[in-house]
Amino acid sequence: MTELIGQGDAARTLALLWGKVATPKRGPRHSIGSDEVIAAAVRVADRQGLPAVTMRAVGNELGRTAMSLYTYVLSREVMVDLMYDSVHAEFAGPRNVKDWRKAIANWCTRLRDLYLAHPWLLEVSSARPVLGPKEQEVLESLLRVLAKAGLPLEDRPAATSALFSVVRGAAKQASEARAAVTEEDAEWWAERAQALAVAAPDFAERFPESTAMATQQRKGGPQPWIRAADQAFTGAVALIVDGLAQRVEAATE
Amino acid sequence: MTELIGQGDAARTLALLWGKVATPKRGPRHSIGSDEVIAAAVRVADRQGLPAVTMRAVGNELGRTAMSLYTYVLSREVMVDLMYDSVHAEFAGPRNVKDWRKAIANWCTRLRDLYLAHPWLLEVSSARPVLGPKEQEVLESLLRVLAKAGLPLEDRPAATSALFSVVRGAAKQASEARAAVTEEDAEWWAERAQALAVAAPDFAERFPESTAMATQQRKGGPQPWIRAADQAFTGAVALIVDGLAQRVEAATE
């Protein structure tokens, strides 16, 4: 039975997200701000992944105890939300605004690069939306392109939904592929592949289409995983852009 | 009956996934099988979500201790992998195979419904692929449709990547929307919305396009969230299908 943990959560969190925190009048000065806490947490996440972001680890990163963080961030969950929005500041809006097709492709690539720079972003449970300004700006920048392209209002939810999904999906796949290149993990993959061959000797007959696609993808020269993931990504984006072009044409006729 | 119960995690897990476990010769009979363990874990996950799937909870579901599960599943992580593949058995391949466009839409809907029936599927970290036969069959069934449609081999990775991403993304959004209808959570959302209005009074001016889309979506009658999410989903799928149709035409000319 999940109880509503503290009624003030939402207001407090949103205030932090939108930079509307009133500084207290009395008591010792904050030697740091919540920004520093978030930055430290992001550093830990970038280095060691999201599970390593424990209150103790972040406190240690700041030369402080775990409990002192609660002065700034109310709970770990909230801290992760703040981290999430925070790194979206690194996102730079799309270029090539003249050609909207290129602008969309550019938006997708930049967002994917953000996810690749901070893979833990994709582990943040979006069971409940964060609603921060920096992530909002990412969405807004896409909508600006779609508006200028002349895409009807009613088509935009589908478009944004599709593009966000594809970028996130591709980023996930790409970061897996990237991890596979690590020496340690390469071994893991090899072992896994062999174990699969033993466990499922009839794989090729049972899943002919999957096998065909896999062998096709393996022809990509060195580091085929990464290249394949990359091509799947650009291909998927192109697919959606083509679909959007049809909608735009239909609307402007 | 292949013998190899490999020493490694991977081999053991894959053996379980592909049903190639050798039953031990000595010792007391298993009063249950690993299937029952997985089924019990799935029951817990369906009722209370993935975080509630603790070894103790699953053990309790079976009238057993937590530690006894290690006879069957080596670790919690492996157990979740097995759960993941297991429920993909519920997936029924697409109908309407004659019209490949409808078949794809059907495949997407069915997969989304699976995710909605077991929302915890979307929380399973796909940092490392599961490689089970039941999930593989889901992919294979899509590839069969694409093959029959005449989509060139080199376009299939992009197509599958895009469709999987869209279905997962939409399912995530939909399950959030569904959660919002719950009475408890409705309150949470209302509180959240009000807090946002306070924290970001300039939202509309700052994000005009986002606001326009939101108001547009709100015109959807009762339960606008769900309907909006649903339309975004079908729209996104249609978008991709249109893109695929172009590729198919280009190839068959």
Add this chain to the structure above:
DNA sequence: AAGAAACTCCTTACGATGTATAGTGTTCCC
């Protein structure tokens, strides 16, 4: 037939986690 071996399942225990609680010391308002 009987001991050894293999196996299931249990009890206990450990380190790690998020955070409640209580206390110490600092800073500012009246």
Add this chain to the structure above:
DNA sequence: GGGAACACTATACATCGTAAGGAGTTTCTT
């Protein structure tokens, strides 16, 4: 200058996955 508000620390607790070891059960070997 006293008291309220606050930052920060130390300690403690429930819960988690699971390591370790033991008791009881079944089968193989002899």
